[in-house]
Amino acid sequence: MAEITLQDIIKPENLVYQKTKLMTDKTLSYCPGCGHGTAHRLIMEVIEELGKENDTIGVAPVGCSVLAYEFMNVDMQEAAHGRAPAVATAIKRLWPGKVVFSYQGDGDLAAIGTAETIHACNRGERIVMVFINNGIYGMTGGQMAPTTLPNMKTATSPYGRDIDMMGNPLKMTELVSYLPGTYFVTRQAVHTPAAVRKAKRALRMAFQNQIDGKPGVSFVEIVSNCNSGWKMEPVQANTWMEENMFPFYQLGDIKVDGKLIDR
Amino acid sequence: MGELRLMKGNEALAEAAIRAGVDGYFGYPITPQSEVIEYLMSEKPHERTGMVVLQAESEVASINMLYGGGGTGKKVMTSSSSPGISLMQEGLSYLAGAEIPCVVANVVRGGPGLGDIQPAQSDYFQSVKGGGHGDYRLFVIAPASVQEMSDFVPLAFDVAFKYRIPSLIVSDGLIGQMMEKVELFDPIPRLTDEEVIARYPWATNGKPKGKERRILTSLDLDPHKMERHNWALQEKYKLIEENETRFELIGCDDAEYIIVAYGSSSRIAQKSIQLARKKGIKVGLLRLITLWPFPKKPIEEFVKNGIKGFLTVEMSAGQMIEDVKLVVEGRAKVEHFGRYGGVIHSPEEVLEALEQKLIGG
Numbered sequence: 001m002a003e004i005t006l007q008d009i010i011k012p013e014n015l016v017y018q019k020t021k022l023m024t025d026k027t028l029s030y031c032p033g034c035g036h037g038t039a040h041r042l043i044m045e046v047i048e049e050l051g052k053e054n055d056t057i058g059v060a061p062v063g064c065s066v067l068a069y070e071f072m073n074v075d076m077q078e079a080a081h082g083r084a085p086a087v088a089t090a091i092k093r094l095w096p097g098k099v100v101f102s103y104q105g106d107g108d109l110a111a112i113g114t115a116e117t118i119h120a121c122n123r124g125e126r127i128v129m130v131f132i133n134n135g136i137y138g139m140t141g142g143q144m145a146p147t148t149l150p151n152m153k154t155a156t157s158p159y160g161r162d163i164d165m166m167g168n169p170l171k172m173t174e175l176v177s178y179l180p181g182t183y184f185v186t187r188q189a190v191h192t193p194a195a196v197r198k199a200k201r202a203l204r205m206a207f208q209n210q211i212d213g214k215p216g217v218s219f220v221e222i223v224s225n226c227n228s229g230w231k232m233e234p235v236q237a238n239t240w241m242e243e244n245m246f247p248f249y250q251l252g253d254i255k256v257d258g259k260l261i262d263r
Numbered sequence: 264m265g266e267l268r269l270m271k272g273n274e275a276l277a278e279a280a281i282r283a284g285v286d287g288y289f290g291y292p293i294t295p296q297s298e299v300i301e302y303l304m305s306e307k308p309h310e311r312t313g314m315v316v317l318q319a320e321s322e323v324a325s326i327n328m329l330y331g332g333g334g335t336g337k338k339v340m341t342s343s344s345s346p347g348i349s350l351m352q353e354g355l356s357y358l359a360g361a362e363i364p365c366v367v368a369n370v371v372r373g374g375p376g377l378g379d380i381q382p383a384q385s386d387y388f389q390s391v392k393g394g395g396h397g398d399y400r401l402f403v404i405a406p407a408s409v410q411e412m413s414d415f416v417p418l419a420f421d422v423a424f425k426y427r428i429p430s431l432i433v434s435d436g437l438i439g440q441m442m443e444k445v446e447l448f449d450p451i452p453r454l455t456d457e458e459v460i461a462r463y464p465w466a467t468n469g470k471p472k473g474k475e476r477r478i479l480t481s482l483d484l485d486p487h488k489m490e491r492h493n494w495a496l497q498e499k500y501k502l503i504e505e506n507e508t509r510f511e512l513i514g515c516d517d518a519e520y521i522i523v524a525y526g527s528s529s530r531i532a533q534k535s536i537q538l539a540r541k542k543g544i545k546v547g548l549l550r551l552i553t554l555w556p557f558p559k560k561p562i563e564e565f566v567k568n569g570i571k572g573f574l575t576v577e578m579s580a581g582q583m584i585e586d587v588k589l590v591v592e593g594r595a596k597v598e599h600f601g602r603y604g605g606v607i608h609s610p611e612e613v614l615e616a617l618e619q620k621l622i623g624g
Contacts, residue, residue: 055469057335060480069478075467077334078480079327080357086324087331091467093315094287094337095456098469116327119320 020045022053022073029067031138033234035224036065038190039132042200043101044072046207056099057091059084063105064138082113085120088127099210101128106147107137110172117172124181124216128206131173131219134226135245142229146170149248154229169248173221177254183216184209185255189223189246191238202253216258223249265446272412272438273298275445276342276368279416281308284453285366286337287315289328291347294380295436296370299342312453322347326354326367329429333358333365334479336459336466338420342368344436345386346377349394355429356395359496360481362465364423366416367401368432370439373605381605382436382527387582390433391555398493400500402430402507403554405525409443417451426503427465433554435578437527437607500556509552510561514540518547520621521565523587524576525551527607532576534610539617546617554583562590572596572621576613579603596621 022044030036047056053074060068062081069076079087084102092100109117109131120127136154137143143156147169151160161169177185184206188199199222206218223245227237253261270278277299280288288308290300300318308314319325325341332339343351348369358365369390373383388394390403402422406412412434419430460468470476483489514536515521524532529550539546549561562573572595575584581599588597600616602608 053470054472057467057469059331066482069480073470073476075470075477076479077331077467078361078478078482079330080353083323083327083330083354086319086327087334089317089324090287090289090328090330090332090339091335093317094332094335094339095468115320116324119324 020048022048024071024073026070028071030064031228033225033227033237034064035134035190035222036132038196039130039199039222039224040068040071042190042196042203043103043130044074046200046203047074047099049204050207050211052099052207052211055097056101057095059088059091059100059102061102061104061108063108065103065105065132066139068103082108082111083116084108085113085116085125085127085129088129089120089123089125092125092127096126099207101130101207103130104132105138106131106133106135106145110146110170117176118179121176121217121219122179122181124183126210126213126215127217128210129217129219130203131221132224133221133249134224134229136226136229138226138229142226142231147172149244171249173219173254176217176219177260181216182219182255183214183258184218186219186253187221187223187249187251189241189251191225191241221249223251265448268445268447269442270409270445271298271440271442272406272409272434273370273440274302275409275413276416276432277302277306278447279413280340281306281312281314282448282450283417283420284312284338284451285314285340286453287317287328287332287339288341289317289319289325289332289339290341291319291322291325291343293344293347295372295439296342296344296368298439299368312450314453322350323354326351326358329365329367330354330358330361330363333363334361334466335468336463338453340366340368342370344370344372345374345383348386348389352389352395355401356397356399357481358429359399359401360397361479362427363479364420364427364429366419366423366430366432368434371433371435373603379605380436382578382607383603383605384435384526384528384578384601385580385582385603386433387554387577387579390431391557391586399496400428400503400555402426402428402503403433404430404509404552405433405554406438407526407529407550409438409441409445412438413445413447417448422503422507426499428499428503433526435527504556507553508556508558508560510558511550511552512561513548513550515547515549518545519571520544520546520574520617521549521570522546522574522576522613522617523549523551523562523583525554525583528576528578528601531608531610532613535613535617538610538614544617544622551583557586559590562587566591566594570595572598574617574621575599576608577601578607
């Protein structure tokens with residue numbers, strides 16, 4: 001049997017998957033094993049597949065994904081910490097025919113930006129809000145987030161999050177699902193191929209809702225790991241996430257077509 | 264001759280926003296400027312011009328809505344009063360950093376803190392010295408009449424878009440609340456989406472086919488690139504200082520003393536000058552129209568021509584006086600007078616201060 005070379009394989013007809021052109025060639029600034037890169041890619045794939053490359057404006061947050069605009073190859077604005085929903089609100093109000101999304105972490109969306117999150121959701125802004133929840137402040141070096149689990153150790157809860165002293169973790173996604181202005185609310189993950197496929201379906205539904213003019217926010221939480229902040233190997237972090245994060249932040253749809261799902 | 268109306272300053276500002284072809288107003292109620300958003304809501308500008316008016320959840324949200332909307336090349340505006348403007352300082356710094364044009368109006372009230380709801384001019388430092396973090400400037404313009412509350416809206420937008428800088432209209436509770444005759448300018452049509460796209464290639468309103476995407480950010484983690492960005496900002500500010508400084512001279516030709524004032528205080532000072540002239544005191548008024556860029560040239564001219572002294576009149580403890588002193592550099596006497604915390608000085612009090620602090624002193 002003749003030896004098969006790489007050149008024999010790299011042919012257009014053999015192509016089954018390629019990086020979306022809506023991701024730039026810039027090397028991602030994320031830690032190996034982090035879910036941000038996958039989340040970025042899924043959003044960009046969905047926008048490309050929906051043919052909205054030239055009609056999309058994204059709003060980047062402050063935190064690990066502050067440089068999201070370096071990687072996402074669409075028009076982007078970099079918002080102040082927590083203010084992405086307000087920024088996105090005005091863009092969508094002034095360009096109702098365009099596709100607008102915000103991308104935020106848990107410190108950004110669920111702590112400093114709580115008011116902007118709640119009110120954009122309650123007004124029923126016709127935007128997609130993507131929320132990456134890794135239970136920690138990654139960018140600043142692993143401090144406690146509003147989403148940090150009870151007893152979880154962080155740089156500012158070095159002996160574990162003491163609920164009596166430091167308060168409770170905030171389930172922002174459940175909270176916004178009760179607001180009349182949210183149309184689609186879901187919680188996903190991107191740590192396994194199966195989870196990635198589900199997350200992509202959810203993101204596609206979120207963007208399709210907006211394109212179809214559905215009334216209200218489509219809110220997609222992605223529970224992700226932070227192996228650096230959690231001080232774990234990537235595989236170990238994913239296992240820890242499944243065993244500790246998922247029981248508290250239950251995956252699945254919470255609200256679909258404006259109706260709460262009986263979970 | 265444009266349409267004449269008797270209006271409150273706040274209403275004139277709101278009507279001017281509609282007529283100036285503003286695309287979006289985002290605001291939050293606060294006394295003494297709530298009439299702005301009330302007037303806009305009652306006028307249904309979405310029917311008149313297609314303008315979006317939205318009551319935000321806070322001034323923090325309003326200013327960030329300006330960031331989003333202004334960043335797409337649309338004409339966006341907000342207004343507030345002192346405590347609300349303080350909340351907007353973070354956003355203004357980001358707007359300046361990302362070079363996003365917009366117009367903010369501050370109808371100043373007494374402070375510090377919650378202060379009161381009466382007129383004051385004690386936000387001068389905040390307006391012209393930064394307010395937010397970083398090396399940045401705003402184009403700051405001070406109306407002294409209800410007429411100018413209207414006229415300065417399109418002007419503020421022109422400068423904002425010409426230089427990609429946030430403009431700040433600084434009035435006070437007196438101008439916001441008082442009623443005067445206004446000649447309204449003819450409506451300027453809103454730009455169409457296509458015109459916005461063609462006119463502002465930097466704006467993020469959807470990546471043009473076959474072209475690079477646009478990014479609006481105030482961040483660069485490379486300090487050398489950030490320094491270069493700052494140099495570019497400073498070059499732009501220098502250009503604005505050269506081209507956009509505005510002031511008015513009243514009765515200065517034979518003046519031996521000069522009152523420097525802006526906004527409400529300049530209106531009061533005009534009466535003080537009349538009273539002084541009756542007593543034979545030769546005093547003129549330098550009325551600042553732009554607070555930044557600060558009108559340095561007329562002050563320099565006065566000093567060169569041997570003026571005997573300056574009295575700055577401001578409803579503050581003495582803020583604008585520092586900029587006058589920076590130009591004078593000790594070559595003439597510079598004194599301050601002002602009532603503050605929401606109290607308005609009378610023309611007689613100003614004259615008395617002039618006599619005591621400059622002439623008698």
